[in-house]
Amino acid sequence: MALVDKVKLPKPLSWLLNFGRARSLWVYQWGLACCAIEMGAAFGSPRYDVMRLGVIPFPASPRQADLVVISGTVTDKMAPVIRRLYEQMPEPKYVISMGSCANCGGPYWDSYSVTKGVDQVIPVDVYVPGCPPRPEALLEGIVLLQERIQREDMQERWRGEPIVVPTSAASSTRVPAAPGASGTAPTSAPATGTASAVPAGSAQA
Amino acid sequence: MSPPPTASALREQQAYVAAQAADARVNVELDTGDMTLNIGPQHPATHGTLRIACQLDGEQVISAEPLMGYMHRGYEKLCEVRTYPQCTTLINRIDWLGSFANEVPFILAAEQLMGVEAPPRAQWIRTILFELSRIANVSLFLGDMGVQVGALTPVFFAFRDRERVLNQIEEVTGGRFHPNFDRIGGLKDDIPRGWIAETHAVMAKMRGFCDEMEDLLMGNEIFQTRCRSVGVIPGDVALSYGLSGANLRASGVDWDLRRDANPGLAWDQVDWRVWTHPDGDSFARYWVRLQETREATKIVDQLLDGIPSGPIMAKVPRIIKVPAGEAYVSTENPLGEMGYYVVSKGGLGPFRVKIRTPSFSNISVVPWVMRGTYVPDIITILGSLYFILGDIDR
Numbered sequence: 001m002a003l004v005d006k007v008k009l010p011k012p013l014s015w016l017l018n019f020g021r022a023r024s025l026w027v028y029q030w031g032l033a034c035c036a037i038e039m040g041a042a043f044g045s046p047r048y049d050v051m052r053l054g055v056i057p058f059p060a061s062p063r064q065a066d067l068v069v070i071s072g073t074v075t076d077k078m079a080p081v082i083r084r085l086y087e088q089m090p091e092p093k094y095v096i097s098m099g100s101c102a103n104c105g106g107p108y109w110d111s112y113s114v115t116k117g118v119d120q121v122i123p124v125d126v127y128v129p130g131c132p133p134r135p136e137a138l139l140e141g142i143v144l145l146q147e148r149i150q151r152e153d154m155q156e157r158w159r160g161e162p163i164v165v166p167t168s169a170a171s172s173t174r175v176p177a178a179p180g181a182s183g184t185a186p187t188s189a190p191a192t193g194t195a196s197a198v199p200a201g202s203a204q205a
Numbered sequence: 206m207s208p209p210p211t212a213s214a215l216r217e218q219q220a221y222v223a224a225q226a227a228d229a230r231v232n233v234e235l236d237t238g239d240m241t242l243n244i245g246p247q248h249p250a251t252h253g254t255l256r257i258a259c260q261l262d263g264e265q266v267i268s269a270e271p272l273m274g275y276m277h278r279g280y281e282k283l284c285e286v287r288t289y290p291q292c293t294t295l296i297n298r299i300d301w302l303g304s305f306a307n308e309v310p311f312i313l314a315a316e317q318l319m320g321v322e323a324p325p326r327a328q329w330i331r332t333i334l335f336e337l338s339r340i341a342n343v344s345l346f347l348g349d350m351g352v353q354v355g356a357l358t359p360v361f362f363a364f365r366d367r368e369r370v371l372n373q374i375e376e377v378t379g380g381r382f383h384p385n386f387d388r389i390g391g392l393k394d395d396i397p398r399g400w401i402a403e404t405h406a407v408m409a410k411m412r413g414f415c416d417e418m419e420d421l422l423m424g425n426e427i428f429q430t431r432c433r434s435v436g437v438i439p440g441d442v443a444l445s446y447g448l449s450g451a452n453l454r455a456s457g458v459d460w461d462l463r464r465d466a467n468p469g470l471a472w473d474q475v476d477w478r479v480w481t482h483p484d485g486d487s488f489a490r491y492w493v494r495l496q497e498t499r500e501a502t503k504i505v506d507q508l509l510d511g512i513p514s515g516p517i518m519a520k521v522p523r524i525i526k527v528p529a530g531e532a533y534v535s536t537e538n539p540l541g542e543m544g545y546y547v548v549s550k551g552g553l554g555p556f557r558v559k560i561r562t563p564s565f566s567n568i569s570v571v572p573w574v575m576r577g578t579y580v581p582d583i584i585t586i587l588g589s590l591y592f593i594l595g596d597i598d599r
């Protein structure tokens with residue numbers, strides 16, 4: 001990445017590089033709690049089939065991963081471990097926080113042992129609200145992340161404001177989110193000052 | 206299908222012990238030192254965040270210690286600051302695969318304290334949903350056990366067929382899991398139109414899924430070699446460690462709370478049987494769970510045909526206050542005995558809730574059963590014990 005940092009790439013070349021990066025995300029599944037089952041359904045079930053988006057859910061180690069999905073409750077005991085495994089991932093790396101628990105503590109907002117949001121430990125790119133979010137909502141989050149990667153200026157540090165998946169996606173019906181259907185999602189204007197997304201209309205809570 | 210003959214299993218077991226003894230001699234000669242192998246807290250085979258610290262001598266496990274608490278969310282303390290209807294929201298999430306089944310014992314305990322009883326129709330639908338969550342829960346195990354021995358196909362089948370059951374649960378409750386549907390004195394809603402016929406069809410599909418698993422896994426030689434005579438838990442050990450559910454029945458103990466201590470649901474109205482297996486090894490645990498899933502589909506089929514008519518809710522006050530007292534109710538959840546000991550002082554919420562979860566006791570046998578096994582067997586034994594982290598750490 002050193003060359004990319006120093007030299008301004010011509011536009012077609014950076015577009016091509018971004019296109020390749022966005023469509024070959026190796027995702028490390030960090031299943032922590034109930035949301036892990038919905039993540040497993042999104043990644044493992046033939047009904048949702050995440051691989052059609054170019055996301056490969058099989059790296060055995062964080063050292064091979066581009067993206068980590070933190071799905072479930074982060075406890076204070078687990079938080080140092082998350083930090084450590086995040087640091088083992090190679091740059092450029094992305095984080096999806098799945099579920100109310102990972103976003104902000106969720107139903108355990110007043111618990112003594114739960115970390116209120118994984119963003120206290122590691123930077124988060126996409127928040128997927130819901131308790132648990134439907135598998136379609138996670139797919140929507142991945143599509144939004146891919147759009148973001150596509151638009152990235154590789155020279156800059158790409159950590160801007162996090163993306164919030166619109167809650168309409170979280171409560172969508174059983175039809176799986178088609179990859180092209182998210183063109184209407186408000187991604188072009190990153191909401192400023194919404195660093196921690198409050199799940200306004202949690203899908204099932 | 207009848208239990209497989211035990212004579213051959215016994216022979217295999219003796220051969221296994223002899224091989225272990227031979228290995229021990231080699232180890233003495235070569236003097237392999239101790240090695241600590243840390244599994245977890247994030248490992249695919251631990252279904253979450255269980256950590257196991259193993260002492261190894263060569264390939265053999267000297268001791269294995271489960272270290273817990275990575276998923277402790279403080280349910281018992283949180284229940285003290287919630288009202289009764291709010292508690293069920295939390296309690297759903299203890300065993301996150303069979304969530305409706307979690308609500309039932311707590312609601313029954315509260316009902317017992319208040320002296321209300323749900324109308325028969327509510328009880329039948331409760332039992333149906335209970336068994337549906339059992340099927341949704343255990344079917345994932347049936348596929349996942351294949352992954353533990355290196356067979357990837359069954360888990361995709363499991364995810365595919367589990368979706369059908371989740372659809373049925375969702376149609377009634379509105380949630381794929383975490384329905385939060387049970388109320389003190391009844392249920393939130395009635396079942397929708399056309400649901401009964403659909404569920405019959407789904408149950409037939411799930412029986413097909415069980416047959417498929419039997420063909421794919423149980424007849425497979427690799428699966429049998431990896432699971433037969435591995436991780437044997439005799440019945441008396443299982444009882445002394447407080448195992449419950451299918452883990453106990455796979456050790457030959459005929460014990461099922463649905464039959465022995467029916468807390469007022471409709472299990473005694475239908476015709477079904479409790480499956481046990483005398484071997485107590487990983488294979489027996491798989492076999493018992495498979496038969497139970499089949500049995501659960503039959504229970505649901507029979508219950509669907511006989512749902513009584515009537516109201517869905519008993520008369521309860523709008524603001525629920527539970528009179529002072531104590532109650533303990535436990536039911537046979539997908540993982541084993543789950544019980545709630547509720548202490549009330551007459552307020553809006555419980556004064557103290559003690560939660561007895563099955564996985565916590567089931568996992569306590571790990572140090573005993575792991576001693577003397579080989580490293581690859583750690584994974585199959587853990588898989589076959591089938592625990593859920595939220596259920597261990599609460």
Ligand code: SF4
Pocket residue numbers: 033034035036071072073098099100101102106107130131132133298
């Ligand atoms: S957000 Fe809800 S479903 Fe997800 S881990 Fe937390 S409690 Fe479980």
